[in-house]
Amino acid sequence: SQQGEEDPQALSIQEGENATMNCSYKTSINNLQWYRQNSGRGLVHLILIRSNEREKHSGRLRVTLDTSKKSSSLLITASRAADTASYFCATDGKTSYDKVIFGPGTSLSVIP
Amino acid sequence: DTAVSQTPKYLVTQMGNDKSIKCEQNLGHDTMYWYKQDSKKFLKIMFSYNNKELIINETVPNRFSPKSPDKAHLNLHINSLELGDSAVYFCASSNGGGRKPQHFGDGTRLSIL
Incomplete structure (x- = not known):
């Protein structure tokens, strides 16, 4: 069964606005x-947050994690047209070599 | 200096044929993966190898057979292709299993006629 689920499925914003995507998981x-996928390309790793961390920043990206609610959010500030892509959360299992499960993704369109 | 490279990029073939996809990584990673991404962009793990050993084998038809000749290569052979096999297949690698960031190739777009 799916572990991570992103919300919303699709998001359209104007350049300069902030974009927030959410991910919920079950176990x-x-x-x-979090990963990004540009059209026709492979996924690119953006940021990793550990279960004992609550917030992490990387450039214009801010990720939060609430393990009590089993949810995470990805905030992209001051969005650019180049941020147009699909964004996926991925959650892992109990051991290092367990499979990572990807959510269905949020498709973000940033309008210039 | 491509990190994870897959060939071919596009594969168009007829139902019933056998085809192979090759993947190579030059990152020195110990774990490699095959994923299938369907038309709705849902990405599903198929196989994972760590140091040439199969460690993840999802519920995949046995028409799909992975082979890892060495740590840097993971190939995927598909027998008797079916219409439902049409998808984008991604190879990825990481160092230390799936908990670590994975590096993806740009995918092989398989279309079955």
């Missing part, structure tokens, strides 16, 4: 990761 995790 305990060690890490949660």
Whole structure:
């Protein structure tokens, strides 16, 4: 069964606005990761947050994690047209070599 | 200096044929993966190898057979292709299993006629 689910499925904003995407999952995790996929390309790793962390920043990205609610959010500030892509959260299992499960993704369109 | 490279990028073939997709990584990673992404962009793990050993084998038809000749290569052979096999197949690698960031290739777009 699916572990992570993103919300919304699709998001359209104007350049300069902030974009927030949410991810909910069902079972305990060690890490949660966010990836970006540009059209026709492979996924690119953005940020990893451990289960004992609540917030992490990387450039214009801010990720929060609430393990009590089993949810995470990805905030992209001051969005650019180049941020147009699909964004996926990925959650892991109990051991290092367990499979990582990707959510269905949020499709973000940033309008210039 | 591509990190994870897959060939071919596009594969168009007829139902019933056998085809292979190759993947190579030059990152020195110990774990490699095959994923299938359907038309709704849902990404599902198929196989994972760690140091040439199969560690994840999802519920995948046995028409799909992965092979890892060494740590840097993971190939996927598909027998008797079916219409439902049409998808984008991604190879990825990481160092230390799925908990670590994965590096993806740009995918192989498989279309079955």
